Amino acid sequence: MKGATNSERLKNIIKENIAAWLFLIPYLGFFICFLLFPILRGMYVSLFDAALGRESIFVGLENYVTIFKDKAFWQSLFNTLFFVIISTPAIVLVGFVFAIFVNSKLKGTTFLRVSYFASYVLSMAVVTGLWIFIYQPYTGLLSVITNALGLGEIYWLNTKWLVWFAILVTTIWWTVGFNMVLFLVGLQDIPDEIYEAAEIDGANSRQILFRITIPLLRDTTVLVILLQTISSFKLFGQTYLMAGGGPGTHTRTLVHYIYETGFTNRRMGLAAAMSVAFFVVVLLVSLLQNKVFAKK
Amino acid sequence: MRKHKKLTLGRVILYIVAYIFAFLWLFPIFWMLVSALKPVGTPVSILSKVFTGTFTFRNFILVGEKAPVWTWSLNSLIVSSAVTFGTIALTSMAAYSLSKLNFKGRGLTQLIITAGMMIPIEAIIIPLYQTMAELNLLNTYSGLVFPSLAAPIGVLIMKRCFDSIPDELIEASVLDGANPFQRWWQVCLPLSKSSMAAVGIFTFKNAWNDFLWPFLSVTSEKMMTLPVGIPQFQGANLSEFVLPMTASVIASVPALIVFLIFQKQIMQGIAMTGIKG
Numbered sequence: 001m002k003g004a005t006n007s008e009r010l011k012n013i014i015k016e017n018i019a020a021w022l023f024l025i026p027y028l029g030f031f032i033c034f035l036l037f038p039i040l041r042g043m044y045v046s047l048f049d050a051a052l053g054r055e056s057i058f059v060g061l062e063n064y065v066t067i068f069k070d071k072a073f074w075q076s077l078f079n080t081l082f083f084v085i086i087s088t089p090a091i092v093l094v095g096f097v098f099a100i101f102v103n104s105k106l107k108g109t110t111f112l113r114v115s116y117f118a119s120y121v122l123s124m125a126v127v128t129g130l131w132i133f134i135y136q137p138y139t140g141l142l143s144v145i146t147n148a149l150g151l152g153e154i155y156w157l158n159t160k161w162l163v164w165f166a167i168l169v170t171t172i173w174w175t176v177g178f179n180m181v182l183f184l185v186g187l188q189d190i191p192d193e194i195y196e197a198a199e200i201d202g203a204n205s206r207q208i209l210f211r212i213t214i215p216l217l218r219d220t221t222v223l224v225i226l227l228q229t230i231s232s233f234k235l236f237g238q239t240y241l242m243a244g245g246g247p248g249t250h251t252r253t254l255v256h257y258i259y260e261t262g263f264t265n266r267r268m269g270l271a272a273a274m275s276v277a278f279f280v281v282v283l284l285v286s287l288l289q290n291k292v293f294a295k296k
Numbered sequence: 297m298r299k300h301k302k303l304t305l306g307r308v309i310l311y312i313v314a315y316i317f318a319f320l321w322l323f324p325i326f327w328m329l330v331s332a333l334k335p336v337g338t339p340v341s342i343l344s345k346v347f348t349g350t351f352t353f354r355n356f357i358l359v360g361e362k363a364p365v366w367t368w369s370l371n372s373l374i375v376s377s378a379v380t381f382g383t384i385a386l387t388s389m390a391a392y393s394l395s396k397l398n399f400k401g402r403g404l405t406q407l408i409i410t411a412g413m414m415i416p417i418e419a420i421i422i423p424l425y426q427t428m429a430e431l432n433l434l435n436t437y438s439g440l441v442f443p444s445l446a447a448p449i450g451v452l453i454m455k456r457c458f459d460s461i462p463d464e465l466i467e468a469s470v471l472d473g474a475n476p477f478q479r480w481w482q483v484c485l486p487l488s489k490s491s492m493a494a495v496g497i498f499t500f501k502n503a504w505n506d507f508l509w510p511f512l513s514v515t516s517e518k519m520m521t522l523p524v525g526i527p528q529f530q531g532a533n534l535s536e537f538v539l540p541m542t543a544s545v546i547a548s549v550p551a552l553i554v555f556l557i558f559q560k561q562i563m564q565g566i567a568m569t570g571i572k573g
Contacts, residue, residue, distance in 0.1 A: 016398055019397060020398070020399035023389045023393035023476070023480070024390050024393045024394070024405065026389060027445075030386065034427075034443045036408070036415075039419065039420050041426070042420055042422060101310070101313075106307075112315075117563065118325060119321060119325060121551045121552060121554070121555040122325070123551070125507060125523040125547065126328075130541075139339070141327070173324070181563045182566065236508065237507050275422055279416070282416055
């Protein structure tokens with residue numbers, strides 16, 4: 001500022017520093033207490049044989065050795081990865097197809113968009129509850145159809161592998177609207193002139209799709225795939241509420257196993273070590289995502 | 297803008313497929329809404345019986361007698377509102393500081409908050425539970441609200457919005473003698489209504505539907521929110537569809553109404569931020 005003396009300028013700098021921290025502290029307080037501190041504390045607790053309500057004993061990396069040797073841990077990791085691998089392509093693809101539908105200038109575009117997206121605003125508890133009633137043998141909605149087709153009663157949620165299919169369909173129905181919107185934004189960023197030029201050049205709609213639309217959506221697709229991967233890694237509610245991780249432990253995911261170890265079996269140290277492992281995996285995917293975002 | 301195209305065979309197929317999927321996507325929601333209006337004991341999986349016969353609103357009273365659904369609704373409303381208003385207030389303040397004020401440690405603070413984005417709640421449930429237990433916050437509203445207030449995404453969205461406010465505007469108000477608080481309240485906030493709305497709508501939807509943390513931290517039935525109470529209620533009534541469906545409708549109607557009113561903003565919000573609930 002013109003005419004300000006040195007001491008005045010210093011006073012202003014100090015004032016601004018104080019103001020800045022006053023604005024920050026309310027948020028930072030919550031951020032530190034309930035996000036930053038817990039993640040650090042989790043890493044610390046993972047080095048102890050800890051349980052609620054008794055003294056913890058320092059065990060170094062023993063918890064990590066234990067989970068490394070724990071077959072159930074590897075199974076839950078496998079289950080989680082299995083879901084990531086089946087769900088990511090499926091949900092990304094359906095999201096892309098829905099975005100194409102909405103972007104095709106059909107009559108009733110708003111209706112289509114709202115229809116595909118509405119289920120996304122429902123809560124996981126509602127969605128799983130609804131689909132339990134759809135899948136339930138004898139009294140469920142699908143039971144009427146499978147009986148009409150002569151397939152009889154199908155125990156969707158109690159049959160190995162079939163349960164994954166059921167959970168996959170539920171998850172697609174619930175969350176695909178999110179991916180659709182991201183694709184839709186990508187599609188709307190492609191200028192109409194490109195399509196018009198292609199049409200004048202005599203390109204058919206298949207050529208337009210594969211030579212123009214898909215290549216130009218590359219960045220969006222990478223982003224959607226990474227977000228979907230992270231989200232699939234966190235799978236817990238659907239498998240827990242719809243199948244209880246079963247039949248047996250067939251759909252017990254990593255988060256479910258952390259929950260069981262920490263809350264049911266009360267082995268907090270061990271569960272914390274698993275959480276750290278889980279965090280590292282998710283972190284790697286997020287870092288990849290940030291790299292992609294930064295390029296944009 | 298391209299015009300509606302001519303109706304070729306390909307377009308006809310596109311119409312049919314697109315509308316079949318729209319029907320498949322809407323049908324379960326529609327089924328739920330209608331089932332909640334049928335007398336208790338109606339076999340709602342037999343569709344001819346769902347869409348014909350008598351309809352009643354009595355279930356909304358009956359369900360409240362069977363389980364504390366209205367208490368859960370009230371809890372959900374209290375927690376989601378507190379999280380929403382808290383998030384808007386806290387994040388707009390923090391973002392203003394990071395965007396428009398110069399202070400020592402700004403870069404580092406910004407970096408740490410951004411890094412916090414990568415911490416999923418699933419990775420901290422154990423230590424968070426321990427901390428909350430020590431603070432005696434399990435089974436309390438504060439215990440349900442506080443972890444949601446720590447989420448960094450709102451700060452980053454608000455900061456991006458404040459960054460786009462030209463510094464000249466702020467300098468002009470400095471010359472008018474505005475202090476940092478006035479610059480925030482009188483200059484920055486009025487210019488960021490749409491971002492605050494986006495943050496607010498998303499925060500509300502996510503808080504209203506939040507499952508994992510309430511599920512872990514609430515054991516007392518009286519403190520449950522709808523997403524925690526409903527599965528428990530349904531689990532106890534698997535042979536009877538109508539009342540669990542009614543509870544689900546109570547949990548869904550506010551979210552669906554918010555969605556129908558704000559669907560444009562919600563979709564723009566996703567586009568802007570890529571937040572996944």
